Amino acid sequence: MKNFPSSENSPNKKYSGPLAPPYVEIEQRVRYSETDRMGLAHNKNYFEWFEIGRTEYCRRQGIAYKDIEEGGRCLVVVESFCRYKKPLRYDDRFLIRTAVRDATPKKAVFVYEVRTLDGRILIAEGYTVHISVDENGRVSPLPEDIVARIKSP
Amino acid sequence: MKNFPSSENSPNKKYSGPLAPPYVEIEQRVRYSETDRMGLAHNKNYFEWFEIGRTEYCRRQGIAYKDIEEGGRCLVVVESFCRYKKPLRYDDRFLIRTAVRDATPKKAVFVYEVRTLDGRILIAEGYTVHISVDENGRVSPLPEDIVARIKSP
Protein backbone atom coordinates (compact mmCIF):
# COMPACT_ATOMS: atom_id res chain seq x y z
CA MET A 1 0.00 0.00 0.00
CA LYS A 2 1.47 3.29 -1.01
CA ASN A 3 1.56 6.43 1.03
CA PHE A 4 -1.31 8.78 1.38
CA PRO A 5 -0.45 11.80 -0.74
CA SER A 6 1.69 14.16 1.29
CA SER A 7 0.79 17.69 2.17
CA GLU A 8 4.31 19.02 2.20
CA ASN A 9 3.47 22.59 2.93
CA SER A 10 2.15 21.57 6.29
CA PRO A 11 3.09 23.96 9.07
CA ASN A 12 4.15 20.89 11.05
CA LYS A 13 6.63 19.41 8.63
CA LYS A 14 9.56 20.08 10.90
CA TYR A 15 8.20 17.39 13.19
CA SER A 16 8.81 14.81 10.48
CA GLY A 17 10.77 11.77 11.52
CA PRO A 18 12.47 9.49 11.44
CA LEU A 19 12.63 9.52 15.20
CA ALA A 20 16.21 8.91 16.31
CA PRO A 21 16.85 6.77 19.39
CA PRO A 22 16.48 6.93 22.31
CA TYR A 23 12.80 6.14 22.12
CA VAL A 24 10.49 3.68 23.81
CA GLU A 25 8.50 1.10 21.85
CA ILE A 26 5.28 -0.72 22.56
CA GLU A 27 3.32 -3.05 20.30
CA GLN A 28 -0.43 -2.92 19.75
CA ARG A 29 -3.06 -4.40 17.45
CA VAL A 30 -5.96 -2.61 15.77
CA ARG A 31 -9.22 -3.46 17.57
CA TYR A 32 -12.34 -4.17 15.56
CA SER A 33 -14.04 -1.29 17.36
CA GLU A 34 -11.28 1.04 16.15
CA THR A 35 -12.15 0.56 12.49
CA ASP A 36 -14.67 2.71 10.64
CA ARG A 37 -16.88 2.12 7.64
CA MET A 38 -13.96 2.74 5.29
CA GLY A 39 -12.43 -0.38 6.87
CA LEU A 40 -9.52 1.63 8.28
CA ALA A 41 -8.49 2.52 11.81
CA HIS A 42 -10.27 5.81 12.53
CA ASN A 43 -8.13 8.94 12.87
CA LYS A 44 -9.08 9.59 16.50
CA ASN A 45 -7.54 6.31 17.69
CA TYR A 46 -4.03 7.49 16.93
CA PHE A 47 -4.34 9.92 19.82
CA GLU A 48 -5.28 7.05 22.13
CA TRP A 49 -2.26 5.16 20.83
CA PHE A 50 0.00 8.15 21.41
CA GLU A 51 -1.28 8.12 24.98
CA ILE A 52 -0.41 4.44 25.34
CA GLY A 53 3.07 5.29 24.06
CA ARG A 54 3.35 8.15 26.56
CA THR A 55 2.28 5.95 29.47
CA GLU A 56 4.85 3.33 28.43
CA TYR A 57 7.56 5.96 28.01
CA CYS A 58 6.97 7.20 31.55
CA ARG A 59 6.91 3.66 32.94
CA ARG A 60 10.28 2.83 31.37
CA GLN A 61 11.70 6.00 32.91
CA GLY A 62 10.55 4.81 36.29
CA ILE A 63 7.54 7.10 36.51
CA ALA A 64 4.05 5.73 36.88
CA TYR A 65 2.02 8.45 35.22
CA LYS A 66 -0.77 7.95 37.70
CA ASP A 67 1.71 8.81 40.49
CA ILE A 68 2.20 12.24 38.93
CA GLU A 69 -1.54 12.74 39.15
CA GLU A 70 -1.68 11.38 42.67
CA GLY A 71 1.03 13.90 43.52
CA GLY A 72 -1.42 16.63 42.51
CA ARG A 73 -0.15 17.48 39.03
CA CYS A 74 -1.76 16.82 35.70
CA LEU A 75 -0.03 17.06 32.36
CA VAL A 76 -2.95 18.50 30.42
CA VAL A 77 -2.76 18.27 26.65
CA VAL A 78 -2.72 21.73 25.08
CA GLU A 79 -1.91 20.67 21.51
CA SER A 80 -2.05 17.47 19.56
CA PHE A 81 -1.08 16.72 15.98
CA CYS A 82 -0.99 13.66 13.77
CA ARG A 83 0.08 13.14 10.16
CA TYR A 84 -1.27 9.92 8.65
CA LYS A 85 0.96 8.32 6.02
CA LYS A 86 -0.52 4.86 5.52
CA PRO A 87 -3.71 3.14 6.61
CA LEU A 88 -4.07 0.48 9.30
CA ARG A 89 -6.76 -2.21 9.21
CA TYR A 90 -8.46 -4.52 11.72
CA ASP A 91 -6.06 -6.84 13.55
CA ASP A 92 -2.92 -5.22 12.06
CA ARG A 93 -0.04 -5.18 14.51
CA PHE A 94 2.03 -2.05 14.84
CA LEU A 95 4.67 -0.30 16.96
CA ILE A 96 4.27 2.98 18.78
CA ARG A 97 7.58 4.78 19.31
CA THR A 98 7.66 7.61 21.81
CA ALA A 99 10.36 10.15 22.65
CA VAL A 100 10.53 13.50 24.40
CA ARG A 101 11.51 16.51 22.36
CA ASP A 102 11.49 19.02 25.16
CA ALA A 103 10.80 18.90 28.89
CA THR A 104 10.86 21.64 31.51
CA PRO A 105 9.07 21.77 34.86
CA LYS A 106 6.11 23.49 33.20
CA LYS A 107 5.94 21.90 29.76
CA ALA A 108 6.71 18.69 27.91
CA VAL A 109 6.57 17.83 24.21
CA PHE A 110 6.21 14.15 23.34
CA VAL A 111 6.77 12.95 19.77
CA TYR A 112 5.46 9.71 18.32
CA GLU A 113 5.74 7.39 15.39
CA VAL A 114 3.45 4.55 14.47
CA ARG A 115 5.36 1.96 12.42
CA THR A 116 4.97 -1.55 11.05
CA LEU A 117 6.23 -4.28 13.39
CA ASP A 118 9.62 -4.52 11.69
CA GLY A 119 10.06 -0.77 12.18
CA ARG A 120 10.58 -0.13 8.49
CA ILE A 121 7.44 1.62 7.38
CA LEU A 122 6.16 4.84 8.88
CA ILE A 123 2.38 4.72 9.28
CA ALA A 124 1.84 7.96 11.18
CA GLU A 125 3.73 10.53 13.19
CA GLY A 126 2.73 13.27 15.56
CA TYR A 127 3.28 15.11 18.78
CA THR A 128 1.46 16.33 21.87
CA VAL A 129 2.27 19.36 24.01
CA HIS A 130 1.54 19.16 27.73
CA ILE A 131 1.46 21.74 30.51
CA SER A 132 1.78 20.84 34.17
CA VAL A 133 -1.17 22.14 36.18
CA ASP A 134 -2.45 21.62 39.71
CA GLU A 135 -5.91 20.46 40.70
CA ASN A 136 -7.31 23.94 40.06
CA GLY A 137 -5.92 24.12 36.55
CA ARG A 138 -3.17 26.60 37.44
CA VAL A 139 0.33 26.16 36.02
CA SER A 140 2.33 24.31 38.61
CA PRO A 141 5.87 23.07 37.97
CA LEU A 142 6.68 19.38 38.12
CA PRO A 143 9.25 18.26 40.70
CA GLU A 144 12.80 18.38 39.24
CA ASP A 145 13.39 14.64 39.66
CA ILE A 146 10.36 13.87 37.52
CA VAL A 147 11.49 16.31 34.85
CA ALA A 148 14.96 14.73 34.86
CA ARG A 149 13.50 11.28 34.36
CA ILE A 150 11.14 12.43 31.61
CA LYS A 151 14.14 13.89 29.76
CA SER A 152 16.71 11.13 30.01
CA PRO A 153 15.91 7.93 28.20
CA MET B 1 -11.99 29.18 34.17
CA LYS B 2 -8.91 30.68 32.67
CA ASN B 3 -7.11 29.52 29.59
CA PHE B 4 -4.69 26.67 29.51
CA PRO B 5 -1.26 28.25 29.24
CA SER B 6 -0.53 28.96 25.62
CA SER B 7 2.32 27.52 23.63
CA GLU B 8 2.76 30.46 21.35
CA ASN B 9 5.67 29.15 19.39
CA SER B 10 3.50 26.42 18.00
CA PRO B 11 4.11 25.73 14.34
CA ASN B 12 0.36 25.90 13.93
CA LYS B 13 -0.28 29.32 15.32
CA LYS B 14 -1.31 30.71 11.96
CA TYR B 15 -4.42 28.56 12.20
CA SER B 16 -5.52 30.58 15.21
CA GLY B 17 -8.99 32.02 15.04
CA PRO B 18 -11.23 33.70 15.42
CA LEU B 19 -12.94 31.99 12.53
CA ALA B 20 -14.67 34.60 10.37
CA PRO B 21 -18.03 33.79 8.84
CA PRO B 22 -19.19 32.04 6.77
CA TYR B 23 -19.06 28.98 8.96
CA VAL B 24 -21.53 26.31 9.97
CA GLU B 25 -22.51 25.72 13.60
CA ILE B 26 -23.82 22.72 15.44
CA GLU B 27 -24.44 22.28 19.14
CA GLN B 28 -23.39 19.27 21.19
CA ARG B 29 -23.10 18.19 24.83
CA VAL B 30 -20.23 16.38 26.51
CA ARG B 31 -21.18 12.73 27.07
CA TYR B 32 -20.29 11.04 30.35
CA SER B 33 -18.30 8.48 28.40
CA GLU B 34 -16.24 11.32 26.89
CA THR B 35 -14.81 12.39 30.24
CA ASP B 36 -11.62 10.95 31.70
CA ARG B 37 -10.36 10.53 35.23
CA MET B 38 -9.31 14.20 35.36
CA GLY B 39 -13.03 14.97 35.01
CA LEU B 40 -12.47 16.66 31.64
CA ALA B 41 -13.50 15.77 28.12
CA HIS B 42 -10.64 13.65 26.79
CA ASN B 43 -8.47 15.13 24.04
CA LYS B 44 -9.39 12.48 21.45
CA ASN B 45 -13.07 13.45 21.46
CA TYR B 46 -12.36 16.80 19.86
CA PHE B 47 -11.51 14.94 16.65
CA GLU B 48 -14.87 13.19 16.78
CA TRP B 49 -16.50 16.58 17.29
CA PHE B 50 -14.58 18.07 14.36
CA GLU B 51 -16.00 15.19 12.31
CA ILE B 52 -19.52 16.04 13.44
CA GLY B 53 -18.84 19.64 12.38
CA ARG B 54 -17.56 18.46 8.99
CA THR B 55 -20.60 16.26 8.40
CA GLU B 56 -22.89 19.17 9.28
CA TYR B 57 -20.93 21.55 7.07
CA CYS B 58 -21.36 19.23 4.10
CA ARG B 59 -25.05 18.73 4.82
CA ARG B 60 -25.69 22.50 4.85
CA GLN B 61 -23.92 22.77 1.51
CA GLY B 62 -26.29 20.19 0.12
CA ILE B 63 -23.80 17.31 0.19
CA ALA B 64 -24.49 14.18 2.18
CA TYR B 65 -21.00 13.05 3.02
CA LYS B 66 -22.06 9.44 2.68
CA ASP B 67 -23.04 10.19 -0.94
CA ILE B 68 -19.44 11.14 -1.68
CA GLU B 69 -18.40 7.73 -0.38
CA GLU B 70 -21.16 5.99 -2.28
CA GLY B 71 -19.86 7.76 -5.38
CA GLY B 72 -16.58 5.93 -4.83
CA ARG B 73 -14.47 8.70 -3.27
CA CYS B 74 -13.22 8.97 0.29
CA LEU B 75 -11.82 12.07 1.86
CA VAL B 76 -9.14 10.39 3.95
CA VAL B 77 -7.66 12.41 6.78
CA VAL B 78 -3.94 12.98 6.23
CA GLU B 79 -3.38 15.50 9.03
CA SER B 80 -5.24 16.55 12.13
CA PHE B 81 -4.45 19.18 14.70
CA CYS B 82 -6.12 20.56 17.80
CA ARG B 83 -5.14 23.29 20.24
CA TYR B 84 -6.98 23.06 23.56
CA LYS B 85 -7.60 26.40 25.28
CA LYS B 86 -10.08 25.59 28.01
CA PRO B 87 -11.48 22.40 29.50
CA LEU B 88 -14.95 20.98 28.96
CA ARG B 89 -16.75 18.86 31.56
CA TYR B 90 -19.58 16.32 31.61
CA ASP B 91 -22.88 17.66 30.29
CA ASP B 92 -21.38 21.00 29.18
CA ARG B 93 -23.02 22.31 26.04
CA PHE B 94 -20.83 23.75 23.29
CA LEU B 95 -20.79 24.88 19.67
CA ILE B 96 -18.69 23.42 16.89
CA ARG B 97 -17.99 25.92 14.09
CA THR B 98 -16.66 24.56 10.83
CA ALA B 99 -15.36 26.31 7.73
CA VAL B 100 -13.29 25.40 4.69
CA ARG B 101 -9.93 27.04 4.30
CA ASP B 102 -9.00 25.47 1.01
CA ALA B 103 -10.68 23.06 -1.40
CA THR B 104 -9.49 21.65 -4.70
CA PRO B 105 -10.57 18.44 -6.46
CA LYS B 106 -7.77 16.57 -4.68
CA LYS B 107 -7.54 18.21 -1.30
CA ALA B 108 -9.64 19.99 1.32
CA VAL B 109 -8.69 21.74 4.54
CA PHE B 110 -11.40 22.10 7.15
CA VAL B 111 -10.93 24.42 10.14
CA TYR B 112 -12.86 24.21 13.40
CA GLU B 113 -13.58 26.05 16.58
CA VAL B 114 -15.20 24.69 19.70
CA ARG B 115 -16.88 27.54 21.62
CA THR B 116 -19.22 28.12 24.52
CA LEU B 117 -22.90 28.25 23.55
CA ASP B 118 -22.95 32.06 23.38
CA GLY B 119 -20.02 31.93 20.97
CA ARG B 120 -17.88 34.15 23.18
CA ILE B 121 -15.25 31.83 24.58
CA LEU B 122 -12.90 29.76 22.46
CA ILE B 123 -12.47 26.30 23.96
CA ALA B 124 -10.42 24.68 21.22
CA GLU B 125 -9.46 25.16 17.59
CA GLY B 126 -7.97 22.95 14.96
CA TYR B 127 -7.94 21.71 11.42
CA THR B 128 -7.95 18.54 9.35
CA VAL B 129 -6.45 18.00 5.90
CA HIS B 130 -8.19 15.55 3.57
CA ILE B 131 -7.19 13.97 0.29
CA SER B 132 -9.70 12.51 -2.15
CA VAL B 133 -8.91 8.88 -2.95
CA ASP B 134 -10.73 6.08 -4.73
CA GLU B 135 -11.55 2.65 -3.33
CA ASN B 136 -7.97 1.51 -3.91
CA GLY B 137 -6.46 4.42 -2.01
CA ARG B 138 -5.24 6.22 -5.13
CA VAL B 139 -5.64 9.99 -5.45
CA SER B 140 -8.79 10.58 -7.39
CA PRO B 141 -10.26 14.05 -7.93
CA LEU B 142 -13.68 14.95 -6.61
CA PRO B 143 -16.33 16.01 -9.16
CA GLU B 144 -16.23 19.78 -9.75
CA ASP B 145 -19.78 20.36 -8.51
CA ILE B 146 -18.91 18.82 -5.16
CA VAL B 147 -15.78 20.95 -4.87
CA ALA B 148 -17.81 24.04 -5.70
CA ARG B 149 -20.31 23.26 -2.98
CA ILE B 150 -17.63 22.49 -0.41
CA LYS B 151 -16.09 25.90 -1.11
CA SER B 152 -19.06 28.18 -1.13
CA PRO B 153 -20.88 28.58 2.14
Place this chain on the structure above:
Amino acid sequence: MKNFPSSENSPNKKYSGPLAPPYVEIEQRVRYSETDRMGLAHNKNYFEWFEIGRTEYCRRQGIAYKDIEEGGRCLVVVESFCRYKKPLRYDDRFLIRTAVRDATPKKAVFVYEVRTLDGRILIAEGYTVHISVDENGRVSPLPEDIVARIKSP
Protein backbone atom coordinates in the same frame (compact mmCIF):
# COMPACT_ATOMS: atom_id res chain seq x y z
CA MET C 1 -34.11 -3.88 6.31
CA LYS C 2 -35.40 -6.85 8.14
CA ASN C 3 -34.72 -7.78 11.73
CA PHE C 4 -31.63 -9.53 12.88
CA PRO C 5 -32.67 -13.08 13.62
CA SER C 6 -34.01 -13.25 17.13
CA SER C 7 -32.63 -15.35 19.92
CA GLU C 8 -35.88 -15.93 21.67
CA ASN C 9 -34.61 -18.13 24.40
CA SER C 10 -32.59 -15.24 25.76
CA PRO C 11 -32.62 -15.04 29.53
CA ASN C 12 -33.47 -11.38 29.10
CA LYS C 13 -36.56 -11.70 26.99
CA LYS C 14 -38.81 -10.39 29.71
CA TYR C 15 -37.20 -6.99 29.18
CA SER C 16 -38.66 -6.91 25.68
CA GLY C 17 -40.64 -3.82 24.80
CA PRO C 18 -42.50 -2.04 23.65
CA LEU C 19 -41.79 0.51 26.33
CA ALA C 20 -45.03 2.06 27.54
CA PRO C 21 -45.14 5.74 28.43
CA PRO C 22 -44.07 7.58 30.46
CA TYR C 23 -40.61 7.67 28.95
CA VAL C 24 -38.21 10.40 27.92
CA GLU C 25 -37.00 10.78 24.33
CA ILE C 26 -33.90 12.30 22.84
CA GLU C 27 -32.76 12.31 19.24
CA GLN C 28 -29.24 11.50 18.06
CA ARG C 29 -27.38 10.78 14.82
CA VAL C 30 -24.81 8.06 14.19
CA ARG C 31 -21.32 9.58 14.10
CA TYR C 32 -18.83 8.47 11.47
CA SER C 33 -16.49 7.41 14.26
CA GLU C 34 -19.23 5.15 15.63
CA THR C 35 -19.30 2.95 12.54
CA ASP C 36 -17.10 -0.10 12.10
CA ARG C 37 -15.72 -1.91 9.07
CA MET C 38 -19.06 -3.66 8.52
CA GLY C 39 -20.45 -0.16 7.89
CA LEU C 40 -22.74 -0.41 10.93
CA ALA C 41 -22.82 1.40 14.25
CA HIS C 42 -20.62 -0.70 16.54
CA ASN C 43 -22.33 -2.56 19.39
CA LYS C 44 -20.50 -0.69 22.14
CA ASN C 45 -22.00 2.66 21.14
CA TYR C 46 -25.46 1.62 22.24
CA PHE C 47 -24.24 1.75 25.82
CA GLU C 48 -23.07 5.31 25.28
CA TRP C 49 -26.47 6.11 23.81
CA PHE C 50 -28.24 4.52 26.77
CA GLU C 51 -26.15 6.83 28.96
CA ILE C 52 -27.26 9.85 26.92
CA GLY C 53 -30.83 8.67 27.44
CA ARG C 54 -30.25 8.31 31.18
CA THR C 55 -28.75 11.78 31.47
CA GLU C 56 -31.70 13.24 29.58
CA TYR C 57 -34.18 11.29 31.70
CA CYS C 58 -32.66 12.72 34.88
CA ARG C 59 -32.61 16.23 33.45
CA ARG C 60 -36.32 16.10 32.57
CA GLN C 61 -37.02 14.95 36.13
CA GLY C 62 -35.23 18.01 37.42
CA ILE C 63 -32.05 16.19 38.42
CA ALA C 64 -28.71 17.09 36.93
CA TYR C 65 -26.89 13.79 37.11
CA LYS C 66 -23.65 15.58 37.86
CA ASP C 67 -25.30 17.06 40.96
CA ILE C 68 -25.82 13.55 42.31
CA GLU C 69 -22.11 12.98 41.91
CA GLU C 70 -21.27 16.33 43.42
CA GLY C 71 -23.43 15.30 46.37
CA GLY C 72 -21.05 12.40 46.90
CA ARG C 73 -23.04 9.54 45.35
CA CYS C 74 -22.33 7.63 42.21
CA LEU C 75 -24.76 5.37 40.43
CA VAL C 76 -22.26 2.73 39.34
CA VAL C 77 -23.36 0.37 36.59
CA VAL C 78 -23.46 -3.22 37.84
CA GLU C 79 -25.18 -4.77 34.83
CA SER C 80 -25.81 -3.76 31.26
CA PHE C 81 -27.66 -5.52 28.49
CA CYS C 82 -28.55 -4.75 24.89
CA ARG C 83 -30.50 -6.70 22.27
CA TYR C 84 -29.84 -5.48 18.73
CA LYS C 85 -32.77 -5.87 16.33
CA LYS C 86 -31.78 -3.82 13.30
CA PRO C 87 -28.59 -2.12 12.16
CA LEU C 88 -27.88 1.60 12.17
CA ARG C 89 -25.55 3.29 9.66
CA TYR C 90 -23.52 6.50 9.45
CA ASP C 91 -25.63 9.66 9.74
CA ASP C 92 -28.85 7.75 10.52
CA ARG C 93 -31.08 9.66 12.94
CA PHE C 94 -32.71 7.78 15.79
CA LEU C 95 -34.59 8.17 19.06
CA ILE C 96 -33.46 6.96 22.45
CA ARG C 97 -36.39 6.29 24.82
CA THR C 98 -35.59 5.90 28.50
CA ALA C 99 -37.74 4.88 31.44
CA VAL C 100 -37.21 3.62 34.98
CA ARG C 101 -38.36 0.12 35.81
CA ASP C 102 -37.42 0.17 39.44
CA ALA C 103 -35.90 2.70 41.81
CA THR C 104 -35.07 2.46 45.49
CA PRO C 105 -32.53 4.45 47.51
CA LYS C 106 -29.90 1.79 46.79
CA LYS C 107 -30.69 0.63 43.29
CA ALA C 108 -32.17 1.80 40.01
CA VAL C 109 -33.00 -0.06 36.81
CA PHE C 110 -33.20 2.00 33.63
CA VAL C 111 -34.70 0.54 30.45
CA TYR C 112 -34.10 1.81 26.95
CA GLU C 113 -35.27 1.56 23.40
CA VAL C 114 -33.54 2.82 20.29
CA ARG C 115 -36.10 3.53 17.58
CA THR C 116 -36.39 5.12 14.18
CA LEU C 117 -37.31 8.82 14.25
CA ASP C 118 -41.01 8.17 13.70
CA GLY C 119 -40.97 5.80 16.68
CA ARG C 120 -42.28 2.90 14.65
CA ILE C 121 -39.36 0.56 14.31
CA LEU C 122 -37.46 -0.89 17.23
CA ILE C 123 -33.72 -0.90 16.54
CA ALA C 124 -32.43 -2.05 19.92
CA GLU C 125 -33.55 -2.39 23.51
CA GLY C 126 -31.76 -2.91 26.77
CA TYR C 127 -31.35 -2.04 30.40
CA THR C 128 -28.75 -1.03 32.95
CA VAL C 129 -28.76 -1.72 36.68
CA HIS C 130 -27.18 0.87 38.97
CA ILE C 131 -26.22 0.84 42.62
CA SER C 132 -25.73 3.99 44.66
CA VAL C 133 -22.28 4.11 46.25
CA ASP C 134 -20.27 6.74 48.08
CA GLU C 135 -16.78 7.94 47.16
CA ASN C 136 -15.26 4.82 48.72
CA GLY C 137 -17.42 2.46 46.71
CA ARG C 138 -19.64 1.50 49.65
CA VAL C 139 -23.38 1.20 49.17
CA SER C 140 -24.87 4.48 50.23
CA PRO C 141 -28.57 5.30 49.78
CA LEU C 142 -29.67 8.18 47.59
CA PRO C 143 -31.65 10.99 49.26
CA GLU C 144 -35.40 10.26 49.16
CA ASP C 145 -36.25 13.33 47.08
CA ILE C 146 -33.90 12.17 44.34
CA VAL C 147 -35.39 8.68 44.39
CA ALA C 148 -38.87 10.18 44.16
CA ARG C 149 -37.92 12.23 41.15
CA ILE C 150 -36.19 9.32 39.43
CA LYS C 151 -39.39 7.29 39.81
CA SER C 152 -42.08 9.73 38.78
CA PRO C 153 -42.12 10.74 35.15
Place this chain on the structure above:
Amino acid sequence: MKNFPSSENSPNKKYSGPLAPPYVEIEQRVRYSETDRMGLAHNKNYFEWFEIGRTEYCRRQGIAYKDIEEGGRCLVVVESFCRYKKPLRYDDRFLIRTAVRDATPKKAVFVYEVRTLDGRILIAEGYTVHISVDENGRVSPLPEDIVARIKSP
Protein backbone atom coordinates in the same frame (compact mmCIF):
# COMPACT_ATOMS: atom_id res chain seq x y z
CA MET D 1 -11.69 -3.34 47.07
CA LYS D 2 -14.86 -5.16 47.78
CA ASN D 3 -17.44 -6.23 45.26
CA PHE D 4 -20.08 -4.00 43.84
CA PRO D 5 -23.32 -5.05 45.48
CA SER D 6 -24.77 -7.94 43.58
CA SER D 7 -28.13 -7.99 41.89
CA GLU D 8 -28.81 -11.65 42.38
CA ASN D 9 -32.22 -11.70 40.87
CA SER D 10 -30.73 -10.82 37.53
CA PRO D 11 -32.26 -12.73 34.66
CA ASN D 12 -28.71 -13.49 33.54
CA LYS D 13 -27.43 -15.15 36.68
CA LYS D 14 -27.09 -18.51 35.00
CA TYR D 15 -24.21 -17.04 33.03
CA SER D 16 -22.28 -16.61 36.27
CA GLY D 17 -18.79 -18.06 36.31
CA PRO D 18 -16.39 -19.29 37.15
CA LEU D 19 -15.58 -20.15 33.58
CA ALA D 20 -14.20 -23.68 33.41
CA PRO D 21 -11.38 -24.47 31.00
CA PRO D 22 -10.93 -24.67 28.11
CA TYR D 23 -10.80 -20.93 27.60
CA VAL D 24 -8.42 -18.53 25.91
CA GLU D 25 -6.69 -15.74 27.82
CA ILE D 26 -5.26 -12.41 26.76
CA GLU D 27 -3.82 -9.65 28.92
CA GLN D 28 -4.65 -5.96 28.58
CA ARG D 29 -4.14 -2.71 30.48
CA VAL D 30 -6.69 0.04 31.10
CA ARG D 31 -5.99 3.00 28.82
CA TYR D 32 -6.22 6.53 30.19
CA SER D 33 -8.85 7.28 27.57
CA GLU D 34 -10.94 4.38 28.89
CA THR D 35 -11.42 5.98 32.30
CA ASP D 36 -14.28 8.33 33.11
CA ARG D 37 -14.73 11.13 35.60
CA MET D 38 -15.38 8.62 38.40
CA GLY D 39 -11.79 7.47 37.80
CA LEU D 40 -12.97 4.01 36.71
CA ALA D 41 -12.89 2.20 33.40
CA HIS D 42 -16.16 3.12 31.71
CA ASN D 43 -18.77 0.37 31.30
CA LYS D 44 -18.75 0.50 27.50
CA ASN D 45 -15.09 -0.56 27.29
CA TYR D 46 -15.85 -4.04 28.58
CA PHE D 47 -17.61 -4.74 25.30
CA GLU D 48 -14.48 -3.69 23.41
CA TRP D 49 -12.48 -6.00 25.67
CA PHE D 50 -14.87 -8.88 25.05
CA GLU D 51 -14.26 -8.29 21.36
CA ILE D 52 -10.50 -8.47 21.89
CA GLY D 53 -11.07 -11.76 23.72
CA ARG D 54 -13.22 -13.06 20.87
CA THR D 55 -10.62 -12.13 18.25
CA GLU D 56 -7.93 -13.87 20.29
CA TYR D 57 -10.13 -16.93 20.82
CA CYS D 58 -10.63 -17.28 17.06
CA ARG D 59 -6.93 -16.77 16.36
CA ARG D 60 -5.97 -19.56 18.79
CA GLN D 61 -8.46 -21.85 17.04
CA GLY D 62 -6.73 -21.13 13.76
CA ILE D 63 -9.36 -18.72 12.46
CA ALA D 64 -8.51 -15.16 11.57
CA TYR D 65 -11.80 -13.43 12.23
CA LYS D 66 -11.19 -11.10 9.31
CA ASP D 67 -11.03 -14.17 7.04
CA ILE D 68 -14.60 -15.03 8.01
CA GLU D 69 -15.61 -11.56 6.88
CA GLU D 70 -13.55 -11.83 3.73
CA GLY D 71 -15.38 -15.08 3.05
CA GLY D 72 -18.60 -13.06 2.98
CA ARG D 73 -19.99 -13.83 6.44
CA CYS D 74 -20.36 -11.52 9.40
CA LEU D 75 -21.04 -12.62 12.93
CA VAL D 76 -23.31 -9.73 13.88
CA VAL D 77 -23.89 -9.16 17.58
CA VAL D 78 -27.57 -9.60 18.46
CA GLU D 79 -27.20 -9.52 22.26
CA SER D 80 -24.57 -8.38 24.69
CA PHE D 81 -24.49 -8.52 28.46
CA CYS D 82 -22.00 -7.58 31.15
CA ARG D 83 -22.12 -7.85 34.94
CA TYR D 84 -19.58 -5.62 36.66
CA LYS D 85 -18.28 -6.96 39.98
CA LYS D 86 -15.28 -4.76 40.77
CA PRO D 87 -13.89 -1.57 39.33
CA LEU D 88 -10.79 -1.19 37.16
CA ARG D 89 -8.64 1.93 37.14
CA TYR D 90 -6.14 3.57 34.79
CA ASP D 91 -3.13 1.39 34.00
CA ASP D 92 -4.52 -1.67 35.82
CA ARG D 93 -3.56 -4.92 34.11
CA PHE D 94 -6.19 -7.60 33.67
CA LEU D 95 -6.99 -10.86 31.91
CA ILE D 96 -9.81 -11.47 29.47
CA ARG D 97 -10.92 -15.12 29.37
CA THR D 98 -13.09 -16.21 26.47
CA ALA D 99 -14.91 -19.46 25.80
CA VAL D 100 -17.73 -20.64 23.55
CA ARG D 101 -20.94 -21.80 25.16
CA ASP D 102 -22.74 -22.77 22.03
CA ALA D 103 -21.90 -22.79 18.33
CA THR D 104 -23.97 -23.85 15.34
CA PRO D 105 -23.64 -22.79 11.70
CA LYS D 106 -26.09 -19.96 12.33
CA LYS D 107 -25.38 -18.85 15.85
CA ALA D 108 -22.55 -18.60 18.39
CA VAL D 109 -22.55 -17.61 22.05
CA PHE D 110 -19.26 -16.39 23.49
CA VAL D 111 -18.80 -16.02 27.26
CA TYR D 112 -16.19 -13.87 28.95
CA GLU D 113 -14.57 -13.13 32.24
CA VAL D 114 -12.40 -10.19 33.14
CA ARG D 115 -10.05 -11.13 36.00
CA THR D 116 -7.04 -9.83 37.86
CA LEU D 117 -3.71 -10.93 36.41
CA ASP D 118 -3.34 -13.82 38.83
CA GLY D 119 -6.76 -15.08 37.77
CA ARG D 120 -8.12 -15.01 41.30
CA ILE D 121 -10.52 -12.14 41.35
CA LEU D 122 -13.48 -11.82 39.03
CA ILE D 123 -13.88 -8.24 37.83
CA ALA D 124 -16.65 -8.71 35.30
CA GLU D 125 -18.39 -11.42 33.32
CA GLY D 126 -20.66 -11.42 30.34
CA TYR D 127 -21.63 -12.90 27.02
CA THR D 128 -22.41 -11.97 23.45
CA VAL D 129 -24.74 -13.74 21.02
CA HIS D 130 -23.85 -13.70 17.33
CA ILE D 131 -25.72 -14.64 14.20
CA SER D 132 -24.01 -15.44 10.92
CA VAL D 133 -25.28 -13.23 8.09
CA ASP D 134 -24.21 -12.56 4.53
CA GLU D 135 -23.40 -9.18 3.01
CA ASN D 136 -27.11 -8.39 2.69
CA GLY D 137 -27.84 -9.11 6.33
CA ARG D 138 -29.60 -12.42 5.63
CA VAL D 139 -28.94 -15.43 7.85
CA SER D 140 -26.28 -17.47 6.14
CA PRO D 141 -24.68 -20.50 7.77
CA LEU D 142 -20.97 -20.60 8.49
CA PRO D 143 -18.93 -23.34 6.79
CA GLU D 144 -18.80 -26.49 8.95
CA ASP D 145 -15.01 -26.42 9.35
CA ILE D 146 -15.22 -22.95 10.88
CA VAL D 147 -17.99 -24.03 13.25
CA ALA D 148 -15.93 -27.04 14.27
CA ARG D 149 -12.95 -24.89 15.09
CA ILE D 150 -15.02 -22.33 16.98
CA LYS D 151 -16.36 -25.14 19.15
CA SER D 152 -13.28 -27.13 19.99
CA PRO D 153 -10.71 -25.41 22.16
